[in-house]
Amino acid sequence: MNDARSELAAAGAHLAGLGLSPGSSGNLSIREGDRIHLTPTGTDLARIDPAALSVLDLTGAHLDGPKPSKEFPLHTAFYRRDPAARAVVHLHSRHAAAVSCLPAWSGHSAVPPLTPYFVMRVGQTPLLPYAAPGDRAQADAMEALPFPFRAALLQNHGPVVAGASLARAVEAAVELEEVCALLLSLGARAPRLLAPAEIASLARTYGSPWTGE
Template structure:
């Protein structure tokens, strides 16, 4: 896929994410790794109305080459690219249920999304909670770098989800699955929930090579 095609894919997925209410206003950001750097949604842009020609183009060192100024959330994106060699795209949203889960004080910080369904295990895996930092703060980068090697997704405390995937499609599918699992987790709070057993999770690992 060439750069122009990647730009169109970012526009397509940004519009889809926005129109389905997975992030509101100018919240959320997307980045995709390309051959000579990165394409990133611009700062204060609405994912529903991205202009392919104004998407930020960064070189391999993260310096702006063309387009509008990039999202202020670059540190969390580069944390995944640095520590997760398979990452080809990163998506950060303020989706309702995952963000709600990130605000709950009794969520397990080592695994906020319990293994309710096989698909959250297959597409998302364990989701740790990253301590709160100001949006855009460089302090987030080392916090995510500690986790990104073993986790494709995290919840930013009181902020929302971030997911890395091998491609933009994969990252979007995973963050959608995370949102659905977060919704189930909140709907089922206080109920006697049957989780997937360790044996069931091990079986998924054998068949789908989970990471």
Template structure:
């Protein structure tokens, strides 16, 4: 399957999972020296090859429509995780809800409630607010002291990177589920996974977690 076809399939998978309402969200993948990215204002479930912008490694446009305004966000996450080949950014309902709450801790907005988010994403810090499309969003990722493959953007949504587009989607699906459980248990007397078990799980699956 070509890189373009994989990006189109990814957009449809995100919509089918209920993670991309309307024309929100954007996806990119690295293909050699190119970055393929969904165009601005596109509906991820209805992507066509003509909706895909092609950029160089610095984010300069090579061909296709105008890319999503979140280019800086994607480039920063690729720089943070150089072995990753895909980035997914969505405005899914529970991720947005948690992005509007006080974070559980400095290093992770989501508490360790289930092993699955630890296995697929690890810690997800809450980054300060920046307006959509503001290049400062990229600097917030670059300047963060914490390692992460996923983060919440305050009052905005979620972003995650992965070794390939399929793993990035899997991570985002689990990210949203962890946010849903976080909302459902907010204000309750939660029982968290013990710190030694958190370290063991994230270590086994190679996911970032800071004590």
């Protein structure tokens, strides 16, 4: 069995085990060259069959396997905008989905710089205006954003995260869920945010995207 496909199945089981993929929600993909292996429509991430994944090219054309998740445009858009991306994780995790229903902290990040690990592992996370799941125009708008990021919140929907490896994409998705839970637990209280110099130092050291706007 292809190692990338098996890796995808293991990642899905891990995320489901953490409670971040309720029901058949969410979808995962991993890129090999110009081919994308993506979870099919209606897939329970706890039960991904490595031998039954959808195969697409970078334009989104369906090349092989079962019908892909309708949210495949998000995956292909991330791969096209960032050649270093090798995996994409899209979840409906509770706390990140809740934060996606709130006003964005800034134009470049829905989530403020609450913790060093959010800056290090995720970086700025823009809020994309609401669109129905699978909307290609939303994916096109994400692809065209003129500043760097490797995670976004889809308004009233949930997170989508890319990584240079599947392990890093999963790690970032988990960290994003954690910082969103922290943000919600603070309620109306005004937290101390990381200072610009602290953010800049972390972003520089860990190569994370943060433009400060």
